[in-house]
Amino acid sequence: MYFTHAITRLPADSVASGLTTSNIGAPDAELTRQQFRNYVDILLGLGLTVTTLPAEPDYPDSHFVEDTAVMMPELAIITHPGAPSRRGEVETIAPVVSRFRHTVRMSSNAHMDGGDVLMIDKQFFIGLTSRTDEAGIREFAAAVEKFGYSVTAIEVGAGLHLKSIVNYVGRNTVILSEDSVDHPAFRGFNQIVLAKEEEYAGNTLWINDTLITPSGYPDTLKKLKTLGLPIIETDTSEIRKMDGGLTCMSLRF
Ligand code: CIR
Numbered sequence: 001m002y003f004t005h006a007i008t009r010l011p012a013d014s015v016a017s018g019l020t021t022s023n024i025g026a027p028d029a030e031l032t033r034q035q036f037r038n039y040v041d042i043l044l045g046l047g048l049t050v051t052t053l054p055a056e057p058d059y060p061d062s063h064f065v066e067d068t069a070v071m072m073p074e075l076a077i078i079t080h081p082g083a084p085s086r087r088g089e090v091e092t093i094a095p096v097v098s099r100f101r102h103t104v105r106m107s108s109n110a111h112m113d114g115g116d117v118l119m120i121d122k123q124f125f126i127g128l129t130s131r132t133d134e135a136g137i138r139e140f141a142a143a144v145e146k147f148g149y150s151v152t153a154i155e156v157g158a159g160l161h162l163k164s165i166v167n168y169v170g171r172n173t174v175i176l177s178e179d180s181v182d183h184p185a186f187r188g189f190n191q192i193v194l195a196k197e198e199e200y201a202g203n204t205l206w207i208n209d210t211l212i213t214p215s216g217y218p219d220t221l222k223k224l225k226t227l228g229l230p231i232i233e234t235d236t237s238e239i240r241k242m243d244g245g246l247t248c249m250s251l252r253f
Pocket residue numbers: 018019020061064066067083086114115116160161164242243244245247248
């Protein structure tokens with residue numbers, strides 16, 4: 001998949017009021033924005049056209065745009081996010097996404113965060129988590145299967161989202177937590193297994209055969225280097241404080 005565009009949203013001053021389970025302190029709003037700007041610069045450097053939406057102070061998690069939609073070449077699904085405080089975020093994302101794709105909107109009986117949706121070619125692996133339920137996966141599957149996609153549900157025991165612990169990093173390889181290694185869904189891929197203390201770095205983003213990875217995770221970096229792809233490290237200290245990572249801050253297509 002070659003990406004040409006990304007949609008992002010500027011973090012609001014209210015960022016520290018968002019949802020988090022991290023217990024590693026409150027993020028600094030200005031440093032969050034700086035880390036966000038660095039991220040956007042990396043996307044621009046990789047040749048993507050980036051649409052950055054204005055901050056939404058009433059939605060302190062709204063710069064985690066990945067959770068509000070799932071983009072694919074044929075269509076986009078506008079999700080019904082699992083956390084009640086985040087549901088309003090889709091109202092301002094939907095019109096922007098619909099400039100680029102035909103959109104299908106999930107019903108309010110179903111729940112899904114885009115952070116649970118891992119797309120590898122024509123396969124979707126979708127985490128069953130506190131944010132994404134079976135009804136969400138059923139509605140999603142009904143919308144995409146006619147375009148030849150397969151959908152596999154994955155029970156996620158720990159971590160916020162599936163992509164908190166499993167991501168595709170190119171070259172038929174997934175990076176994943178120790179706990180996910182034996183999952184049959186990932187047996188067909190080469191595997192880079194995260195050290196327990198570096199699990200956060202599993203949220204590495206593969207864009208146009210370049211890897212963007214959080215800085216400060218030396219064991220993961222060493223393992224990623226074996227793929228032979230260009231790697232860009234960037235600091236996500238403030239993003240992490242709100243359970244966010246690199247995939248969360250953009251919709252790529
Ligand atoms: C939340 O709990 O919803 C946000 N604080 C973090 C969302 C991170 N999103 C993602 O990993 N896709």
